[in-house]
Amino acid sequence: MSVFKSGEQLPGWCEVTGFEFIELSGRPLPLPIETEKKRLLVTRGSCRLASGKKAQVLYEGQFWDMDVANGPFIADAGDETAQIILFSGRWGTELGGCGVFRVSPSDIIDTQGDPVSYLKSTNFDSHYHDCDEYWVIIEGAGTVVVGSHSFEVEAGDCIAIGMGHHHDLPLVRDHVKGAYFETTLEGKKRFGHLWEHKHGPADVRPERV
Numbered sequence: 393m394s395v396f397k398s399g400e401q402l403p404g405w406c407e408v409t410g411f412e413f414i415e416l417s418g419r420p421l422p423l424p425i426e427t428e429k430k431r432l433l434v435t436r437g438s439c440r441l442a443s444g445k446k447a448q449v450l451y452e453g454q455f456w457d458m459d460v461a462n463g464p465f466i467a468d469a470g471d472e473t474a475q476i477i478l479f480s481g482r483w484g485t486e487l488g489g490c491g492v493f494r495v496s497p498s499d500i501i502d503t504q505g506d507p508v509s510y511l512k513s514t515n516f517d518s519h520y521h522d523c524d525e526y527w528v529i530i531e532g533a534g535t536v537v538v539g540s541h542s543f544e545v546e547a548g549d550c551i552a553i554g555m556g557h558h559h560d561l562p563l564v565r566d567h568v569k570g571a572y573f574e575t576t577l578e579g580k581k582r583f584g585h586l587w588e589h590k591h592g593p594a595d596v597r598p599e600r601v
């Protein structure tokens with residue numbers, strides 16, 4: 393697993409090559425498309441995204457894929473404020489999920505995910521995917537576990553998680569709000585959280601760490 397800040401280089405195996413937080417307020421903001429693909433995810437408030445062909449209002453947790461052919465794009469929060477994340481990269485066409493998640497300390501410990509040997513104080517499940525996944529911590533801090541490794545993360549961190557690697561958010565300090573982006577589905581191309589006790593052994597890509 394790898395942890396990065398905006399502007400830092402991600403490993404070569406990553407389909408996401410960059411990300412940035414953008415605060416919207418007051419005036420429309422042009423969004424240039426310099427890379428092969430970009431995905432806009434609203435992480436707070438609402439955003440009107442307009443192009444030469446159409447306009448769409450997006451709310452927290454909703455996203456839009458932008459490419460050169462449909463640009464240029466302009467983002468606008470109107471009289472309110474909003475926050476968005478722009479992901480850049482080279483992902484495929486069959487993708488997993490994308491949105492916003494929240495994790496808080498809990499006395500109710502998850503029993504749906506795969507069993508773990510480490511301390512947990514959240515109701516988050518240990519799981520794997522048939523794709524790579526990227527978490528961006530928006531608020532809060534905590535401990536992320538991927539395989540046999542654990543990492544302390546905080547707001548502004550991006551965690552790159554390779555396909556098949558079990559991952560978890562077992563400990564949080566206060567509340568954590570994050571964004572997730574599951575990129576190109578591979579192998580059996582199963583969608584969502586997968587558990588070995590239900591879905592069988594993970595298809596681990598060991599080089600993606």
